Amino acid sequence: MEMVNRPYATAFEAHALANPEVLCLSADLTSSCEIDGFRDRHPDRFLSLGMAEQNMLSFAGGLGLAGFRPFLHSFGVFLYRRPYDQLMASVAYPRRKVRLMGFLPGLTTPGGMTHQAIEDIAVMRTIPNMTVLEAGDATEVESIVAEADRVDGPVYCRILRGAVPRLFATPMRLGQVRVLAEGDDVLVVTAGIATEEAMRARGALDRAGVSVRHLHLATLKPFDAATILAHAEAVRFGVVTLENHLVTGGIGSMVAEALAEAGLPRRLTRLGLQDTYAHGGSRPYLMRYYGLDALSLVRAVERLTGQQTGIDEAALGAVRLEAVHSAAKAEAL
Amino acid sequence: MKHKVNRHKEAVVRNARTTEAIAQGIRRRVFEHTIRANGGYLSQACSAAEQLAFLYNEALTLGAPTRPMIPPPFGGVPAACNPGYVTGAGYNGPAAPDYDRLFIAPAHYALVAYAALVEVGRMAPEGLEMFNRDGSSVEMIGAEHSPGMEVHNGTLGIGLSTAAGLAWGRKRRGEAGQVCVFMSDGEVQEGQTWEAVQAAAHHRIDNLWAIMDVNRQQCDGAMDAVMTVGDIAAKLRAFGAVVAEVDAHDLAALRQARATPHEGRPLIILAHSSPTQGMAFLRRRFPRLHYVRFKSEAERAEMNAAIAAELGIAPVDLGDM
Numbered sequence: 001m002e003m004v005n006r007p008y009a010t011a012f013e014a015h016a017l018a019n020p021e022v023l024c025l026s027a028d029l030t031s032s033c034e035i036d037g038f039r040d041r042h043p044d045r046f047l048s049l050g051m052a053e054q055n056m057l058s059f060a061g062g063l064g065l066a067g068f069r070p071f072l073h074s075f076g077v078f079l080y081r082r083p084y085d086q087l088m089a090s091v092a093y094p095r096r097k098v099r100l101m102g103f104l105p106g107l108t109t110p111g112g113m114t115h116q117a118i119e120d121i122a123v124m125r126t127i128p129n130m131t132v133l134e135a136g137d138a139t140e141v142e143s144i145v146a147e148a149d150r151v152d153g154p155v156y157c158r159i160l161r162g163a164v165p166r167l168f169a170t171p172m173r174l175g176q177v178r179v180l181a182e183g184d185d186v187l188v189v190t191a192g193i194a195t196e197e198a199m200r201a202r203g204a205l206d207r208a209g210v211s212v213r214h215l216h217l218a219t220l221k222p223f224d225a226a227t228i229l230a231h232a233e234a235v236r237f238g239v240v241t242l243e244n245h246l247v248t249g250g251i252g253s254m255v256a257e258a259l260a261e262a263g264l265p266r267r268l269t270r271l272g273l274q275d276t277y278a279h280g281g282s283r284p285y286l287m288r289y290y291g292l293d294a295l296s297l298v299r300a301v302e303r304l305t306g307q308q309t310g311i312d313e314a315a316l317g318a319v320r321l322e323a324v325h326s327a328a329k330a331e332a333l
Numbered sequence: 334m335k336h337k338v339n340r341h342k343e344a345v346v347r348n349a350r351t352t353e354a355i356a357q358g359i360r361r362r363v364f365e366h367t368i369r370a371n372g373g374y375l376s377q378a379c380s381a382a383e384q385l386a387f388l389y390n391e392a393l394t395l396g397a398p399t400r401p402m403i404p405p406p407f408g409g410v411p412a413a414c415n416p417g418y419v420t421g422a423g424y425n426g427p428a429a430p431d432y433d434r435l436f437i438a439p440a441h442y443a444l445v446a447y448a449a450l451v452e453v454g455r456m457a458p459e460g461l462e463m464f465n466r467d468g469s470s471v472e473m474i475g476a477e478h479s480p481g482m483e484v485h486n487g488t489l490g491i492g493l494s495t496a497a498g499l500a501w502g503r504k505r506r507g508e509a510g511q512v513c514v515f516m517s518d519g520e521v522q523e524g525q526t527w528e529a530v531q532a533a534a535h536h537r538i539d540n541l542w543a544i545m546d547v548n549r550q551q552c553d554g555a556m557d558a559v560m561t562v563g564d565i566a567a568k569l570r571a572f573g574a575v576v577a578e579v580d581a582h583d584l585a586a587l588r589q590a591r592a593t594p595h596e597g598r599p600l601i602i603l604a605h606s607s608p609t610q611g612m613a614f615l616r617r618r619f620p621r622l623h624y625v626r627f628k629s630e631a632e633r634a635e636m637n638a639a640i641a642a643e644l645g646i647a648p649v650d651l652g653d654m
Contacts, residue, residue, distance in 0.1 A: 047501075047536070048535075049532055050528075050531070050532070050535070052528035052531070052532065054490075054491075054494070054524065054525040054528055055494045055497075055525055055528030055529050055532050057494075058491045058494030058495045058498065058525070058529070059494050059495070059497055059498035059501075059529075059532060060498060061484070061494075061495050061498060062494070062495040062496060062497060062498020062499035062500070062501070062502065063498040063499070063501065063502045064498075065483075065484070065495070065498070065499050065502070066498070066499050066501075066502025066503055066505075066506065067502065067506075068502050068505075085488050085491070086491055086494070086525070089484075089485045089486075089487070089488050089491055090484070090485075090491055090494070090495050093410070093411060093477070093485055094411055094420075094477060094484065094485070095411045095412075095413075128410075128412070129411065129412060129413070152413065153413065
């Protein structure tokens, strides 16, 4: 599997240079958000707003009023927890074209509770006028910049940094659901880093004879309930959601709402943080500890189908995710 | 009467009345409204009448209003499915590059701001009668869609930050128009105000200025009893603003303060005001002045007569109520 180094840095710089109304805002996490190079090369397009997120959110609203499209860079938590009031009044209500670039989503940081955005999707999707996107691989990090900037209103993005695997050959498109597998036993719905886990699980489940249908979401709001329902109807045993987030308010909740509103009777298992905070640790450790990894997904599928697969850690470790440019395509479509 | 230098040969609305008369008119309209409505933000009219009159009649360069003199009803909130949405900014004229912009940061001053719009001929008197009526855009806490408002400021402390962002953007675009914020002193209890001042100073945003109504009052009562804020001027200066301090009811002093040079820094005029200016009768209510309401008909009648006499007008006719 190909790993791409700092895909955001490259993509943002290219997009900003092609769009003069785009501004780069930072709140003292410039290198942590991979915009240090941009700051050094394009200081006239960069605004340092310091450790003062409340002001940054309202200030960005003012920039939006002046016709600019500011990209705000910080860790996801810092873009909505402290400045929630400003986010509501200065950005979301007036539909300013403010682009909130939230780094370190969920358990992708060892920073513990204060740094882990575990309820950001739940918060953001309840805000009227807000669009919510999440990148699941390097290709989506590269394409999320321009896609977010197409939104006529504010948008929150979960961004991956550093060395990011490339899972997809095609860029993300607003509102488009990726169909990664079209099995008929169980529907698995994932986003962000959970998708890579699900792809590993799928490899092992395929070999064990479990037919998985797998959807990957990069657009979380607006939520494409119709597509989810169509795929949920096509499977025998039920639906599993796996998300790098609390199961309340995130993808699990969105799928549950869609099923309930349509009156579609399918069992639903929601994997993710189960009404708990997390602590600090490495990403693989945290995903195992809190049940967000491939093995947890396999066990959930076993419970839904009532079949033991015999898959263990070793079997999952043997699953090889092919490079996307090889003959084995990651996507079914 | 002072005329602002006319940067716009045709479209600028010229002041036909003195600023003193407009200030007095603001007090009268808010008083009459408060008596009729059995309550209102009366002390804010006492403290801020000269400041809002000064802004609208002299200090700001504004074009002719673009919105109907009688405000249309509430037209929905901003949404993708509401393409016809407009803010109330059109009552301050078009958002053209050479015109100034005004934010009323303490949105509960809306009644006073609406009265100012009526006094300077930017809204019909009928607009004030729609105040706080269901379905009206003339809301109690000024909303984005309320006359004279351009952003939501009902949550205190966000106005200066938004104005700083707008001002930075306008400066970047080379626009001549400035951004002005009418502020309240209670806002200095909010941390965001200080974040805004430091950011405006750091980024040398000097097309930004503010008048702060320093009436030493807040919702719970006198500020010193609620949360001591110390020397506001010294604190603002330490955070990087240029500060001028004046008697809020002295128009000559306001004019002089506005002329204070502030290159590379925002200017904040501290307008030290009395929350009972022009209505001494209100002093007996101190420190409960945030929202004046009446406990009895007798109290209302007494205030009606007493303040009308102070303002030199006839008492409000309550005969049919």
